[in-house]
């Protein structure tokens with residue numbers, strides 16, 4: 001019954017009563033590049049070891065200038081690819097910490113065992129980075145199926161190293177794990193599991209089997225873009241998945257979707273409302289009508305120039321059920 005073409009779907013822009021508008025910007029999320037030591041099936045960035053795109057040195061300097069200049073930026077959120085593999089990771093971390101900002105690193109953890117990156121756990125701890133790490137299940141088979149053979153064991157060993165340094169216990173060393181459900185293979189879709197209940201299941205299992213500690217579990221919906229969209233399209237369920245998300249649309253999530261208070265920056269310095277728009281090349285637009293860049297933000301000396309957020313039908317992924325963001329459920 002499913003099809004990649006969906007004529008019955010209400011466009012997201014029509015579904016919301018009024019355009020989504022930006023609040024004051026407090027989060028700078030930087031996608032440092034597409035290079036990653038893994039190549040996960042669900043990756044919306046389509047990252048892999050073969051990708052070469054990464055932050056240009058002048059963009060790195062502009063980002064540091066923004067971090068230095070704007071106290072309204074409270075959080076610098078570093079993602080990729082594997083952000084740690086990219087030029088600019090450490091200079092940006094150090095600029096943000098020097099300015100007293102919270103720094104989130106979205107780490108796949110297995111990078112700790114790649115030659116040249118073995119010092120990362122100590123680096124994270126000494127800079128008090130907040131580590132947000134994907135562990136899509138607490139069971140080995142599900143993780144290795146989604147992320148590759150051996151990833152589960154490496155992730156467990158990595159969390160043990162972080163725990164030894166105080167992560168999960170010291171209030172300054174926060175470790176959050178991220179759950180995303182397996183990709184559906186037929187149109188028997190389900191919403192993401194209850195975040196609080198699943199967090200308890202993770203904590204119980206990981207403590208009992210490996211004596212692991214972590215702070216929060218974030219549940220994230222699979223957004224139908226990148227490899228996820230290709231996966232769904234191959235099974236001819238992309239349209240019905242979008243329709244399922246739309247049928248579970250929850251207007252109460254709109255106040256808290258992550259695009260409301262963040263700027264997402266790509267490795268070339270272009271600005272977007274969120275990482276998903278970045279991957280879909282839906283740029284934020286400058287007052288003159290051209291694509292917005294961080295050099296333009298520096299010229300204007302203002303981070304709050306975007307009025308309306310650019311939405312698309314995949315926004316149903318952020319607004320279905322209890323909602324979904326880089327920080328998990330929204331309501």
Ligand code: SF4
Nearest residue numbers: 036038040043081108
């Ligand atoms: S670890 Fe993250 S960035 Fe790397 S391939 Fe997997 S999902 Fe993509």
Ligand code: SF4
Nearest residue numbers: 257259274276315318
């Ligand atoms: S995908 Fe989500 S975060 Fe991005 S614009 Fe849509 S609702 Fe906002």
